[in-house]
Amino acid sequence: MTPEYYLTKVRYMDNDQLSRVRRFNRAVTHRIGVLDGNYLGSGRPLGEARLLFEIGRDGTTVRDLRTRLGLDSGYISRMLRAFEAEGLTASTPDARDARVRRVTLTPKGRREWDLLDQRSWDRAAALLESLGPSQRQRLLDAMAEVERFLRASAVMIEPADPFSDEVQACLQAYFQELAARFDTGFDPMRSAPAEPGELVPPSGWFLLARLDGAAVGCGALKIKGDGYGEIKRMWVAPSVRGLGVAQRLLRALEDRAVAAGVDILQLDTNGTLTEARKLYARNGYGEIPPYNDNPYAQHWFEKRGLQSNR
Known part of the structure:
Protein backbone atom coordinates (compact mmCIF):
# COMPACT_ATOMS: atom_id res chain seq x y z
CA MET A 1 0.00 0.00 0.00
CA VAL A 155 -3.73 2.94 24.72
CA MET A 156 -6.92 1.88 22.95
CA ILE A 157 -10.22 3.76 23.38
CA GLU A 158 -13.34 1.74 22.65
CA PRO A 159 -17.05 1.65 23.55
CA ALA A 160 -17.88 -0.51 26.56
CA ASP A 161 -20.98 -1.89 28.23
CA PRO A 162 -21.73 0.45 31.17
CA PHE A 163 -23.26 -2.51 33.05
CA SER A 164 -20.05 -4.59 32.81
CA ASP A 165 -17.84 -5.40 35.79
CA GLU A 166 -14.90 -3.75 34.01
CA VAL A 167 -16.72 -0.43 33.73
CA GLN A 168 -18.00 -0.60 37.28
CA ALA A 169 -14.47 -1.23 38.57
CA CYS A 170 -13.21 1.78 36.62
CA LEU A 171 -15.99 3.96 38.04
CA GLN A 172 -15.23 2.80 41.58
CA ALA A 173 -11.61 3.89 41.15
CA TYR A 174 -12.87 7.25 39.86
CA PHE A 175 -15.28 7.69 42.77
CA GLN A 176 -12.58 6.78 45.30
CA GLU A 177 -10.27 9.44 43.92
CA LEU A 178 -13.02 12.07 44.05
CA ALA A 179 -13.78 11.12 47.67
CA ALA A 180 -10.10 11.59 48.54
CA ARG A 181 -9.71 14.91 46.70
CA PHE A 182 -12.97 16.67 47.59
CA ASP A 183 -13.06 18.43 50.97
CA THR A 184 -16.60 17.15 51.45
CA GLY A 185 -15.91 13.61 50.26
CA PHE A 186 -17.94 12.17 47.40
CA ASP A 187 -21.16 10.17 47.28
CA PRO A 188 -22.12 9.16 43.70
CA MET A 189 -25.77 8.87 44.77
CA ARG A 190 -25.84 12.64 45.46
CA SER A 191 -24.09 13.72 42.26
CA ALA A 192 -25.78 14.51 38.95
CA PRO A 193 -27.09 11.19 37.61
CA ALA A 194 -25.41 9.16 34.88
CA GLU A 195 -27.10 5.79 35.18
CA PRO A 196 -25.81 2.88 33.05
CA GLY A 197 -29.09 2.76 31.14
CA GLU A 198 -28.58 6.39 30.06
CA LEU A 199 -25.19 5.55 28.55
CA VAL A 200 -26.31 2.91 26.07
CA PRO A 201 -26.76 3.88 22.39
CA PRO A 202 -28.63 5.77 21.13
CA SER A 203 -29.20 7.66 24.39
CA GLY A 204 -25.53 7.68 25.32
CA TRP A 205 -22.14 6.01 25.11
CA PHE A 206 -19.53 4.85 27.59
CA LEU A 207 -15.90 4.72 26.46
CA LEU A 208 -13.02 2.89 28.13
CA ALA A 209 -9.32 3.52 27.63
CA ARG A 210 -7.31 0.31 27.90
CA LEU A 211 -3.57 -0.33 28.11
CA ASP A 212 -2.33 -3.92 27.87
CA GLY A 213 -5.90 -5.10 28.37
CA ALA A 214 -6.50 -3.17 31.61
CA ALA A 215 -8.89 -0.23 31.94
CA VAL A 216 -6.92 2.99 32.60
CA GLY A 217 -9.55 5.63 31.92
CA CYS A 218 -13.17 6.28 31.05
CA GLY A 219 -15.62 8.87 29.83
CA ALA A 220 -19.32 8.97 29.04
CA LEU A 221 -21.69 10.91 26.80
CA LYS A 222 -25.37 11.56 27.55
CA ILE A 223 -27.66 12.70 24.72
CA LYS A 224 -30.07 15.27 26.14
CA GLY A 225 -32.06 16.18 23.04
CA ASP A 226 -32.52 19.45 21.11
CA GLY A 227 -28.87 19.27 19.99
CA TYR A 228 -27.49 19.10 23.53
CA GLY A 229 -25.22 16.48 25.07
CA GLU A 230 -23.36 16.14 28.34
CA ILE A 231 -19.95 14.66 29.16
CA LYS A 232 -19.79 12.60 32.34
CA ARG A 233 -17.42 10.33 34.27
CA MET A 234 -14.17 11.60 32.75
CA TRP A 235 -11.27 9.94 34.56
CA VAL A 236 -7.72 8.75 33.83
CA ALA A 237 -5.71 6.48 36.11
CA PRO A 238 -2.68 8.10 37.78
CA SER A 239 -0.40 5.50 36.15
CA VAL A 240 -1.04 6.91 32.65
CA ARG A 241 -1.43 10.61 33.34
CA GLY A 242 0.75 12.72 31.12
CA LEU A 243 0.28 10.36 28.15
CA GLY A 244 -2.53 12.39 26.55
CA VAL A 245 -5.23 9.84 27.41
CA ALA A 246 -7.69 12.46 28.70
CA GLN A 247 -7.31 14.47 25.49
CA ARG A 248 -7.99 11.39 23.37
CA LEU A 249 -11.01 10.44 25.48
CA LEU A 250 -12.46 13.92 25.15
CA ARG A 251 -11.91 13.90 21.39
CA ALA A 252 -13.53 10.47 21.06
CA LEU A 253 -16.56 11.61 23.05
CA GLU A 254 -16.88 14.72 20.89
CA ASP A 255 -16.73 12.56 17.74
CA ARG A 256 -19.56 10.41 19.12
CA ALA A 257 -21.54 13.53 19.95
CA VAL A 258 -21.14 14.92 16.43
CA ALA A 259 -22.20 11.60 14.90
CA ALA A 260 -25.31 11.68 17.13
CA GLY A 261 -26.26 15.18 15.95
CA VAL A 262 -25.14 17.01 19.09
CA ASP A 263 -24.11 20.63 18.50
CA ILE A 264 -23.67 21.79 22.12
CA LEU A 265 -21.77 19.84 24.77
CA GLN A 266 -21.95 20.68 28.46
CA LEU A 267 -20.20 19.39 31.57
CA ASP A 268 -19.60 20.27 35.19
CA THR A 269 -16.58 19.81 37.45
CA ASN A 270 -15.26 20.54 40.91
CA GLY A 271 -12.83 23.35 41.66
CA THR A 272 -10.20 20.94 43.00
CA LEU A 273 -9.94 19.23 39.59
CA THR A 274 -7.62 21.83 38.09
CA GLU A 275 -6.27 19.46 35.45
CA ALA A 276 -9.78 18.83 34.12
CA ARG A 277 -10.59 22.54 33.98
CA LYS A 278 -7.41 23.22 31.99
CA LEU A 279 -8.25 20.36 29.61
CA TYR A 280 -11.71 21.74 28.89
CA ALA A 281 -10.51 25.32 28.51
CA ARG A 282 -7.84 24.47 25.92
CA ASN A 283 -10.39 22.45 23.95
CA GLY A 284 -12.77 25.36 23.51
CA TYR A 285 -15.11 24.91 26.47
CA GLY A 286 -16.18 28.19 28.06
CA GLU A 287 -17.55 28.65 31.56
CA ILE A 288 -21.30 29.18 31.83
CA PRO A 289 -23.81 29.68 34.65
CA PRO A 290 -24.94 26.51 36.47
CA TYR A 291 -27.23 24.31 34.39
CA ASN A 292 -27.83 21.68 37.11
CA ASP A 293 -27.90 21.38 40.90
CA ASN A 294 -25.04 18.92 41.29
CA PRO A 295 -23.82 19.58 44.87
CA TYR A 296 -20.22 18.75 43.90
CA ALA A 297 -20.10 21.03 40.85
CA GLN A 298 -18.37 24.41 41.17
CA HIS A 299 -17.68 25.09 37.48
CA TRP A 300 -19.92 24.52 34.47
CA PHE A 301 -18.64 24.45 30.88
CA GLU A 302 -20.13 24.48 27.40
CA LYS A 303 -18.83 24.06 23.86
CA ARG A 304 -21.00 25.16 20.93
CA GLY A 305 -20.87 24.64 17.19
CA LEU A 306 -19.67 21.03 17.10
CA GLN A 307 -21.51 20.33 13.87
CA SER A 308 -19.97 23.25 12.02
CA ASN A 309 -16.44 22.68 13.33
CA ARG A 310 -16.06 19.06 12.22
Whole structure:
Protein backbone atom coordinates (compact mmCIF):
# COMPACT_ATOMS: atom_id res chain seq x y z
CA MET A 1 0.00 0.00 0.00
CA THR A 2 1.19 3.53 -0.75
CA PRO A 3 2.00 6.19 1.86
CA GLU A 4 -1.03 8.11 0.60
CA TYR A 5 -3.25 5.27 1.85
CA TYR A 6 -1.96 5.73 5.38
CA LEU A 7 -2.32 9.49 5.19
CA THR A 8 -6.05 9.03 4.70
CA LYS A 9 -6.18 6.90 7.86
CA VAL A 10 -4.17 8.97 10.34
CA ARG A 11 -4.45 12.68 11.00
CA TYR A 12 -1.48 15.05 11.04
CA MET A 13 1.05 12.61 9.56
CA ASP A 14 3.18 12.97 6.47
CA ASN A 15 5.45 10.71 4.46
CA ASP A 16 8.59 11.91 6.26
CA GLN A 17 7.15 11.05 9.67
CA LEU A 18 6.21 7.54 8.58
CA SER A 19 9.64 7.01 6.99
CA ARG A 20 11.40 8.09 10.19
CA VAL A 21 9.39 5.59 12.24
CA ARG A 22 10.28 2.80 9.85
CA ARG A 23 13.98 3.79 9.89
CA PHE A 24 13.98 3.80 13.70
CA ASN A 25 12.36 0.34 13.78
CA ARG A 26 15.02 -1.05 11.42
CA ALA A 27 17.87 0.45 13.46
CA VAL A 28 16.55 -0.91 16.77
CA THR A 29 15.81 -4.43 15.54
CA HIS A 30 19.27 -4.65 13.97
CA ARG A 31 21.11 -3.28 17.01
CA ILE A 32 19.43 -5.50 19.61
CA GLY A 33 19.79 -8.62 17.48
CA VAL A 34 16.28 -9.83 16.72
CA LEU A 35 16.71 -10.52 13.01
CA ASP A 36 17.75 -14.17 13.24
CA GLY A 37 16.41 -17.22 15.05
CA ASN A 38 19.09 -17.19 17.72
CA TYR A 39 18.16 -14.35 20.06
CA LEU A 40 20.84 -13.85 22.74
CA GLY A 41 22.45 -17.09 21.61
CA SER A 42 19.49 -19.04 22.98
CA GLY A 43 18.86 -21.00 19.81
CA ARG A 44 15.37 -19.50 19.80
CA PRO A 45 13.69 -16.67 17.90
CA LEU A 46 12.78 -13.57 19.88
CA GLY A 47 9.13 -14.60 20.33
CA GLU A 48 9.98 -17.86 22.10
CA ALA A 49 12.75 -16.30 24.20
CA ARG A 50 10.47 -13.46 25.28
CA LEU A 51 7.63 -15.80 26.21
CA LEU A 52 9.96 -17.95 28.31
CA PHE A 53 11.31 -14.84 30.03
CA GLU A 54 7.78 -13.50 30.72
CA ILE A 55 6.77 -16.75 32.43
CA GLY A 56 9.46 -15.83 34.95
CA ARG A 57 10.87 -17.73 37.88
CA ASP A 58 7.59 -17.36 39.80
CA GLY A 59 5.32 -18.49 36.96
CA THR A 60 2.17 -16.82 35.66
CA THR A 61 -1.18 -17.61 34.05
CA VAL A 62 -1.80 -18.12 30.36
CA ARG A 63 -4.38 -15.33 30.55
CA ASP A 64 -1.81 -12.88 31.93
CA LEU A 65 0.68 -13.85 29.22
CA ARG A 66 -1.87 -13.17 26.49
CA THR A 67 -2.78 -9.80 27.98
CA ARG A 68 0.78 -8.73 28.69
CA LEU A 69 2.21 -9.70 25.31
CA GLY A 70 -0.85 -9.09 23.12
CA LEU A 71 -0.28 -12.38 21.27
CA ASP A 72 -2.78 -14.64 19.57
CA SER A 73 -4.12 -17.38 21.85
CA GLY A 74 -3.32 -20.11 19.37
CA TYR A 75 0.24 -18.86 18.90
CA ILE A 76 0.91 -18.81 22.66
CA SER A 77 -0.67 -22.24 23.10
CA ARG A 78 1.58 -23.76 20.41
CA MET A 79 4.71 -22.29 22.00
CA LEU A 80 3.68 -23.45 25.48
CA ARG A 81 3.06 -26.98 24.21
CA ALA A 82 6.54 -26.93 22.64
CA PHE A 83 8.06 -25.75 25.94
CA GLU A 84 6.32 -28.58 27.81
CA ALA A 85 7.57 -31.10 25.25
CA GLU A 86 11.12 -29.82 25.87
CA GLY A 87 10.65 -30.14 29.62
CA LEU A 88 10.96 -26.40 30.20
CA THR A 89 7.51 -25.69 31.66
CA ALA A 90 4.58 -27.35 33.39
CA SER A 91 0.98 -26.18 33.61
CA THR A 92 -1.68 -26.71 36.27
CA PRO A 93 -5.07 -25.19 37.12
CA ASP A 94 -4.64 -21.84 38.84
CA ALA A 95 -5.34 -22.01 42.59
CA ARG A 96 -7.66 -18.97 42.41
CA ASP A 97 -9.60 -20.01 39.31
CA ALA A 98 -9.47 -23.59 38.06
CA ARG A 99 -10.63 -22.46 34.61
CA VAL A 100 -7.31 -20.64 34.16
CA ARG A 101 -4.05 -22.49 33.48
CA ARG A 102 -0.93 -21.50 35.42
CA VAL A 103 2.47 -22.00 33.80
CA THR A 104 5.66 -22.53 35.80
CA LEU A 105 9.26 -23.24 34.86
CA THR A 106 10.78 -26.63 35.55
CA PRO A 107 14.36 -26.83 36.89
CA LYS A 108 15.53 -27.10 33.26
CA GLY A 109 13.39 -24.09 32.36
CA ARG A 110 14.82 -22.04 35.24
CA ARG A 111 18.36 -22.79 34.09
CA GLU A 112 17.53 -21.51 30.60
CA TRP A 113 15.75 -18.49 32.10
CA ASP A 114 18.84 -17.64 34.16
CA LEU A 115 21.02 -17.85 31.05
CA LEU A 116 18.66 -15.56 29.10
CA ASP A 117 18.60 -13.12 31.99
CA GLN A 118 22.39 -12.93 32.20
CA ARG A 119 22.80 -12.53 28.45
CA SER A 120 20.18 -9.79 28.44
CA TRP A 121 22.23 -7.88 31.04
CA ASP A 122 25.31 -8.44 28.91
CA ARG A 123 23.55 -7.11 25.79
CA ALA A 124 22.44 -3.98 27.67
CA ALA A 125 26.01 -3.40 28.85
CA ALA A 126 27.34 -3.84 25.29
CA LEU A 127 24.89 -1.23 24.05
CA LEU A 128 26.14 1.36 26.54
CA GLU A 129 29.83 0.60 26.98
CA SER A 130 31.04 2.23 23.76
CA LEU A 131 29.38 5.54 24.62
CA GLY A 132 30.81 8.32 26.74
CA PRO A 133 29.02 9.34 29.95
CA SER A 134 27.09 12.22 28.39
CA GLN A 135 26.07 10.15 25.35
CA ARG A 136 25.02 7.31 27.61
CA GLN A 137 22.76 9.59 29.65
CA ARG A 138 21.27 11.12 26.51
CA LEU A 139 20.52 7.65 25.16
CA LEU A 140 18.88 6.58 28.43
CA ASP A 141 16.80 9.77 28.53
CA ALA A 142 15.75 9.23 24.92
CA MET A 143 14.81 5.62 25.68
CA ALA A 144 12.62 6.75 28.56
CA GLU A 145 10.91 9.27 26.30
CA VAL A 146 10.38 6.71 23.54
CA GLU A 147 9.00 4.20 26.04
CA ARG A 148 6.57 6.81 27.37
CA PHE A 149 5.20 7.58 23.92
CA LEU A 150 5.07 3.91 22.94
CA ARG A 151 2.88 3.36 26.00
CA ALA A 152 0.72 6.29 24.94
CA SER A 153 0.31 4.85 21.44
CA ALA A 154 -0.69 1.48 22.90
CA VAL A 155 -3.73 2.94 24.72
CA MET A 156 -6.92 1.88 22.95
CA ILE A 157 -10.22 3.76 23.38
CA GLU A 158 -13.34 1.74 22.65
CA PRO A 159 -17.05 1.65 23.55
CA ALA A 160 -17.88 -0.51 26.56
CA ASP A 161 -20.98 -1.89 28.23
CA PRO A 162 -21.73 0.45 31.17
CA PHE A 163 -23.26 -2.51 33.05
CA SER A 164 -20.05 -4.59 32.81
CA ASP A 165 -17.84 -5.40 35.79
CA GLU A 166 -14.90 -3.75 34.01
CA VAL A 167 -16.72 -0.43 33.73
CA GLN A 168 -18.00 -0.60 37.28
CA ALA A 169 -14.47 -1.23 38.57
CA CYS A 170 -13.21 1.78 36.62
CA LEU A 171 -15.99 3.96 38.04
CA GLN A 172 -15.23 2.80 41.58
CA ALA A 173 -11.61 3.89 41.15
CA TYR A 174 -12.87 7.25 39.86
CA PHE A 175 -15.28 7.69 42.77
CA GLN A 176 -12.58 6.78 45.30
CA GLU A 177 -10.27 9.44 43.92
CA LEU A 178 -13.02 12.07 44.05
CA ALA A 179 -13.78 11.12 47.67
CA ALA A 180 -10.10 11.59 48.54
CA ARG A 181 -9.71 14.91 46.70
CA PHE A 182 -12.97 16.67 47.59
CA ASP A 183 -13.06 18.43 50.97
CA THR A 184 -16.60 17.15 51.45
CA GLY A 185 -15.91 13.61 50.26
CA PHE A 186 -17.94 12.17 47.40
CA ASP A 187 -21.16 10.17 47.28
CA PRO A 188 -22.12 9.16 43.70
CA MET A 189 -25.77 8.87 44.77
CA ARG A 190 -25.84 12.64 45.46
CA SER A 191 -24.09 13.72 42.26
CA ALA A 192 -25.78 14.51 38.95
CA PRO A 193 -27.09 11.19 37.61
CA ALA A 194 -25.41 9.16 34.88
CA GLU A 195 -27.10 5.79 35.18
CA PRO A 196 -25.81 2.88 33.05
CA GLY A 197 -29.09 2.76 31.14
CA GLU A 198 -28.58 6.39 30.06
CA LEU A 199 -25.19 5.55 28.55
CA VAL A 200 -26.31 2.91 26.07
CA PRO A 201 -26.76 3.88 22.39
CA PRO A 202 -28.63 5.77 21.13
CA SER A 203 -29.20 7.66 24.39
CA GLY A 204 -25.53 7.68 25.32
CA TRP A 205 -22.14 6.01 25.11
CA PHE A 206 -19.53 4.85 27.59
CA LEU A 207 -15.90 4.72 26.46
CA LEU A 208 -13.02 2.89 28.13
CA ALA A 209 -9.32 3.52 27.63
CA ARG A 210 -7.31 0.31 27.90
CA LEU A 211 -3.57 -0.33 28.11
CA ASP A 212 -2.33 -3.92 27.87
CA GLY A 213 -5.90 -5.10 28.37
CA ALA A 214 -6.50 -3.17 31.61
CA ALA A 215 -8.89 -0.23 31.94
CA VAL A 216 -6.92 2.99 32.60
CA GLY A 217 -9.55 5.63 31.92
CA CYS A 218 -13.17 6.28 31.05
CA GLY A 219 -15.62 8.87 29.83
CA ALA A 220 -19.32 8.97 29.04
CA LEU A 221 -21.69 10.91 26.80
CA LYS A 222 -25.37 11.56 27.55
CA ILE A 223 -27.66 12.70 24.72
CA LYS A 224 -30.07 15.27 26.14
CA GLY A 225 -32.06 16.18 23.04
CA ASP A 226 -32.52 19.45 21.11
CA GLY A 227 -28.87 19.27 19.99
CA TYR A 228 -27.49 19.10 23.53
CA GLY A 229 -25.22 16.48 25.07
CA GLU A 230 -23.36 16.14 28.34
CA ILE A 231 -19.95 14.66 29.16
CA LYS A 232 -19.79 12.60 32.34
CA ARG A 233 -17.42 10.33 34.27
CA MET A 234 -14.17 11.60 32.75
CA TRP A 235 -11.27 9.94 34.56
CA VAL A 236 -7.72 8.75 33.83
CA ALA A 237 -5.71 6.48 36.11
CA PRO A 238 -2.68 8.10 37.78
CA SER A 239 -0.40 5.50 36.15
CA VAL A 240 -1.04 6.91 32.65
CA ARG A 241 -1.43 10.61 33.34
CA GLY A 242 0.75 12.72 31.12
CA LEU A 243 0.28 10.36 28.15
CA GLY A 244 -2.53 12.39 26.55
CA VAL A 245 -5.23 9.84 27.41
CA ALA A 246 -7.69 12.46 28.70
CA GLN A 247 -7.31 14.47 25.49
CA ARG A 248 -7.99 11.39 23.37
CA LEU A 249 -11.01 10.44 25.48
CA LEU A 250 -12.46 13.92 25.15
CA ARG A 251 -11.91 13.90 21.39
CA ALA A 252 -13.53 10.47 21.06
CA LEU A 253 -16.56 11.61 23.05
CA GLU A 254 -16.88 14.72 20.89
CA ASP A 255 -16.73 12.56 17.74
CA ARG A 256 -19.56 10.41 19.12
CA ALA A 257 -21.54 13.53 19.95
CA VAL A 258 -21.14 14.92 16.43
CA ALA A 259 -22.20 11.60 14.90
CA ALA A 260 -25.31 11.68 17.13
CA GLY A 261 -26.26 15.18 15.95
CA VAL A 262 -25.14 17.01 19.09
CA ASP A 263 -24.11 20.63 18.50
CA ILE A 264 -23.67 21.79 22.12
CA LEU A 265 -21.77 19.84 24.77
CA GLN A 266 -21.95 20.68 28.46
CA LEU A 267 -20.20 19.39 31.57
CA ASP A 268 -19.60 20.27 35.19
CA THR A 269 -16.58 19.81 37.45
CA ASN A 270 -15.26 20.54 40.91
CA GLY A 271 -12.83 23.35 41.66
CA THR A 272 -10.20 20.94 43.00
CA LEU A 273 -9.94 19.23 39.59
CA THR A 274 -7.62 21.83 38.09
CA GLU A 275 -6.27 19.46 35.45
CA ALA A 276 -9.78 18.83 34.12
CA ARG A 277 -10.59 22.54 33.98
CA LYS A 278 -7.41 23.22 31.99
CA LEU A 279 -8.25 20.36 29.61
CA TYR A 280 -11.71 21.74 28.89
CA ALA A 281 -10.51 25.32 28.51
CA ARG A 282 -7.84 24.47 25.92
CA ASN A 283 -10.39 22.45 23.95
CA GLY A 284 -12.77 25.36 23.51
CA TYR A 285 -15.11 24.91 26.47
CA GLY A 286 -16.18 28.19 28.06
CA GLU A 287 -17.55 28.65 31.56
CA ILE A 288 -21.30 29.18 31.83
CA PRO A 289 -23.81 29.68 34.65
CA PRO A 290 -24.94 26.51 36.47
CA TYR A 291 -27.23 24.31 34.39
CA ASN A 292 -27.83 21.68 37.11
CA ASP A 293 -27.90 21.38 40.90
CA ASN A 294 -25.04 18.92 41.29
CA PRO A 295 -23.82 19.58 44.87
CA TYR A 296 -20.22 18.75 43.90
CA ALA A 297 -20.10 21.03 40.85
CA GLN A 298 -18.37 24.41 41.17
CA HIS A 299 -17.68 25.09 37.48
CA TRP A 300 -19.92 24.52 34.47
CA PHE A 301 -18.64 24.45 30.88
CA GLU A 302 -20.13 24.48 27.40
CA LYS A 303 -18.83 24.06 23.86
CA ARG A 304 -21.00 25.16 20.93
CA GLY A 305 -20.87 24.64 17.19
CA LEU A 306 -19.67 21.03 17.10
CA GLN A 307 -21.51 20.33 13.87
CA SER A 308 -19.97 23.25 12.02
CA ASN A 309 -16.44 22.68 13.33
CA ARG A 310 -16.06 19.06 12.22
